[in-house]
Amino acid sequence: MTRLDTMDCEFPETLADALELMADDTTRGVPLSGGTDLMVQWAGGVVAAPQRVISLAGLPELKGITLKDQCVVVGAGTTHAELRASEVIQARLPALAAAAATVGAQQIQARGTIGGNVANASPAGDLAPALVITGGAVVVAGVHGERRVNLTDFFKGYRSIDLRADELIVRFELPVNPDGSREMFRKIGTRSAQAISKIMAACRIRIEDRTIRSVALAVGSVAPTVIRLTELEAWLTGRVCDEDTIAEAVRRTVSAVSPIDDIRSTAAYREWVSGSMIRGFLDAFFNAEARERR
């Protein structure tokens, strides 16, 4: 077992330097950002601690939240605390702001980053549903240049993402919640705070005249990785959001998820409650829309 105090640790000062280190087998190391997942896994012996670590902390290219052409660009090194506090995120990506606020404890939020949360690729990663409903992309980089991958494609399977060994996650390009749309996020954890998800879901929806014009739905912790409910979205689009539609949406949600029994919850509960969460979203949007019409 490698001890943390005998680990080789590189502190590149620019992204280019970091990518240079990552490019070569002899200089490559495990990229470490906030360390809130990795250090716990190493200390607990869940994952063998590596001999070599490349610190991404302080890389200026990975910082910052900017609004550009109806797209929020979020640096991979942005912390959960920065996400939840950002006015741009709160106004334009409210589900992401809400998700960031449920990650771990405040100490974890102060260190953990959006890039690390995605790279850790846990099926229970709190940010994933809020990210995939934007239809946005992740930009990864290697020494030979950048690659842009749709977020839904980026999460490939259980603890698996579309990232090569020599690449780093650089930023996220997340289309804003357009005017007239609403977003929601809900997480059910093992307790009221500082909890890992049993299940969480996010939704972006636009309803006009009681009709669903566009919708994006994502659920986490109910499959090997986060899932977008694309078939349900297609079915819902253009439909009047009434009780029959909602009931059918719940049925379709339950059949789309494939949860398992684990230490935090049961497959049966997760299946049922994923339907309840989708019902809750549609009910809330429907009611909000109805209020506005009044």
Add this chain to the structure above:
Amino acid sequence: MAAVGTSVPRRDGREKVTGRTAYIDDMSFPGAWHGVVVRSPVAHGRLKGRHLDPAFDWSQVVVVTPEDIPGENLVHEIIKDMPLLCDDEIQYLGEPLALVAAPTKDLAREAAGYITFDIEELPSIQTLKEVIAQYKTDEGKLHKFCAQTIVKGDIEKGFEEADYIIEQEYWAGHHEQAYLEPQGLVAVPGEDGSVLIEGSMQCPYFVALELLPTLNLPPEKLRVRQAPTGGAFGGKEEFPTWLGGYVALMAMKSKRTVKLIYDRHEDIRYTTKRHPSWSRYKTGFKKDGAITAVKVEFFLDGGAYGTLSSIVLARGVLHAFIGYRCDNVFIDGRVYRTHSFPCGAFRGFGAPQAIWGLESQMDLMARACDMTPHAFRLRNAVVPGDTTATGQTLAECEACGTVLERTLEKCDFEAKLARCTRGAQDADTWYGVGLAFFAHGSAFTGDGEARFKAKAALDLALDDAERPVVLIRCSSVEMGQGAHTVLPQIVADGLCADLRFVQNPLPDTALVPNSGPTVASRTTMIVGNTLYGAGRKLKAKLEAYASARFFESQAAILKDSVFSAGHDRVDFEEVALAYLKEHGPVRVEHQYELDPKIAWNQETFEGDAYPSYSWGCNVVELEIDRATLQIEVKKVTGVFDVGRVINPMLAMGQLEGGFLQAFGYALLERIGVRNGAYDADRFQTYIIPTMLDAPPFDFEFMEYPYTFSPPGAKGIGELPIDGLSPAVANAIEMAAGIRMTEIPVTPESLFEALRKQVKS
């Protein structure tokens, strides 16, 4: 000015809150080696051999195996069946097979990896569910550690008299103490063959006395010192004796100071938990609510060895029917083996498991005869002159009915009951309110305190600044509960001197008499009274001295730190200084005297089961979100009689802390056993409540002092963990219309139960 009854700030508060307190792992032991425990990889098996791989350089480390044990390879607990290091039949996964000490922990761990064992694996029974399934078909195949029955009246006659009979089973799981500071001890070998053990513990004399035959040491060669202890809750009652054995053996063989500190993961996996329980209540009662028969099977999962399960069982059966009248009672208690980590002490000690079943059953009976939960309880609650299941006539139990009535009034229970949704299908949120009423026996069972003869002393001495100080000398520890504040308050009042003169150093068995283990809600009541007696003796001694020295033999009285005779007055400090100058330091010792009226038959469990009882009643209000079945406790109201309240602030802290622990037990904390190992074995998976889970607590005390033992305290430590689980289950039934019979109750278990209800 009396100190008792005032909220004196915690004496250790500032040091602890500012992080300055040095716990055992913070203390410097130059040159100390580090120990690790080498454990069994199987839950049940026969150990055939052991190999030290020659690829490792063994000269750098010290390996301890059972052959190195100087005395008997046995842990001297109540049931003497557990070897310190297993050398034959392995009974649980993680059972210690060898120990390794090395200059660094990494090297010790590395060396442990080079030790291999030949083990013939044997079939195992790992959970209480398996035990009970076996019990219901063929009990003969089970290993029973101990059994205890309580018999009152004629149970068959009681059932014949009943209009209704209800039978229900109740389950409760493992429960981890989750103290902030993990287990840790250091052993320092002396050149004369002696050993000093220092560290985190509740019972210094358990370690000092129980290890003597194992280490083959005379009493004067084993000294034990408590270090500041960051929480214990029973988890550091008997376990430090085992840990002390491991660390002492390593120190004796290596002839070096050895530290053995568990990290959280090792601590959760390989230390004692609360016993899982199964109980089956069969109760008979009349249409008017009078209970005529109570039959209880109360079975505990002891884990792999008996250890102290027999006394956990004793407290369990004694609380399996308590607080109510019934002439015909039969309680059948047993502890069975499973091949899992031995279970042990945890705040409540069998009572929470028992009361979980009893107070759930009370609601079932109330509903069956169409009475409200409180009317049914008031109908049956004991009053002075009634007898308990063991035939104890309750004299001082005015509190029981009044505590219940005051709670009902305090939270307006009737109005809340009317609001309950009882499973209404048109409600988005279910609302329920639930009640539990309970007692907890204070101090050792029966005449245990008379047989134990707790002793405590006060030393009058000079402190470092040459000022007189009164030092408390007892083996009862501060472990977060407040003993180091409360005991000085009692001494100050016994002595009639200001609290500032009284100090309470950490116990060291070389310096303190044996006031007993810090357990059984006995410290404030029993040790407090013993120290109060010592305070009285020191007062008399100094009054006699002052009379001769300062008042020309006029009788002197010490009051409020001033000696007076007639109109003459001399300060406590001046008298104490003069005494010390003349006579040097002095010790006064006192021994606890149990009320001679207490009569107890340990064989038949008949008679006075406890010298006194504390009483409590709590009401839980909760909401259940229909969309997720998440259970949110909105408020807990409670009223408690713990006798004289010595320090209201600390007593309230005991209640709130205990209730939060009970909250986790009822709703969150779950451990399964898979392939012999706990499936929740770190704080990522073992879910304890946070501040945001904690509901508002609205608590108050009603004081009915224990008149036999001034200043009149009864037990408080365990009472708050006894009654929340059944109140939660009772509230859930009022909310969701379904009876939950296994704790913790989770959204998942509620979902499963509701689904079954719909199917049937």
